[in-house]
Amino acid sequence: MRSQTLFVLTLTTSPALADFTDFSSDTIGFVPNGFVSVDAPNIVFSDTVGADLRLNDWALQSDGIGLAILDDDPSRLRMDFVENVSEVFLDFGNDAGYVDGDGIIWAWMIGYNGGVQVASTSLMSNDDDILNQTIGIIGEFDAAEFYYGDSIGNPIDHAEIVDNVRTAPIPAPSSGLIALCMLCASTRRHR
Numbered sequence: 001m002r003s004q005t006l007f008v009l010t011l012t013t014s015p016a017l018a019d020f021t022d023f024s025s026d027t028i029g030f031v032p033n034g035f036v037s038v039d040a041p042n043i044v045f046s047d048t049v050g051a052d053l054r055l056n057d058w059a060l061q062s063d064g065i066g067l068a069i070l071d072d073d074p075s076r077l078r079m080d081f082v083e084n085v086s087e088v089f090l091d092f093g094n095d096a097g098y099v100d101g102d103g104i105i106w107a108w109m110i111g112y113n114g115g116v117q118v119a120s121t122s123l124m125s126n127d128d129d130i131l132n133q134t135i136g137i138i139g140e141f142d143a144a145e146f147y148y149g150d151s152i153g154n155p156i157d158h159a160e161i162v163d164n165v166r167t168a169p170i171p172a173p174s175s176g177l178i179a180l181c182m183l184c185a186s187t188r189r190h191r
């Protein structure tokens with residue numbers, strides 16, 4: 001007769017949380033490169049040209065407090081992620097390029113992993129100056145950039161305003177996993 005011992009191992013990992021910030025918990029004013037919103041500790045914001053990040057209530061160009069990437073230069077909003085993310089989305093305003101003489105604005109978002117560009121998407125702005133469009137990418141990223149450019153991706157001299165920035169964590173494959181280990185731990189022999 002043989003007896004088997006069944007080991008049931010339940011692995012519990014604490015899943016990373018999705019980050020979301022509408023900047024409502026942050027203090028208005030200029031913020032330095034490397035800025036982290038109170039509500040989104042996984043996202044590190046920087047201006048790629050100069051250091052011109054400014055939080056303010058930009059009326060219709062934001063939803064309450066929003067983040068502007070000043071000045072009217074080709075700089076981009078850089079977002080570095082402490083832990084890799086599986087998606088990045090944000091809303092954008094100050095998109096009236098035609099009125100401002102900058103032509104039709106295209107919003108661009110680029111995703112990076114290990115310094116390599118792994119995603120790119122663009123969306124033509126509706127040119128109404130109002131924060132009412134969303135852009136985002138899905139994949140695996142350790143950084144992303146958002147900026148205003150032309151239809152083929154060349155940055156233009158126009159300040160971006162973003163709000164409602166959200167990311168999602170990389171799904172943890174071991175989360176909730178129940179590992180079954182059936183081991184013949186003991187064998188009793190009978191003659």
Ligand SMILES: [Ca+2]
Pocket residue numbers: 022023024062063064065066163164
């Ligand atoms: Ca806001």
Ligand SMILES: [Ca+2]
Pocket residue numbers: 047048049050051052069070071073075
């Ligand atoms: Ca700048």
Ligand SMILES: [Ca+2]
Pocket residue numbers: 069071072073074075076147148156157158159160
């Ligand atoms: Ca810009």
Ligand SMILES: [Ca+2]
Pocket residue numbers: 092093095125126127128129130131132133
């Ligand atoms: Ca708009």
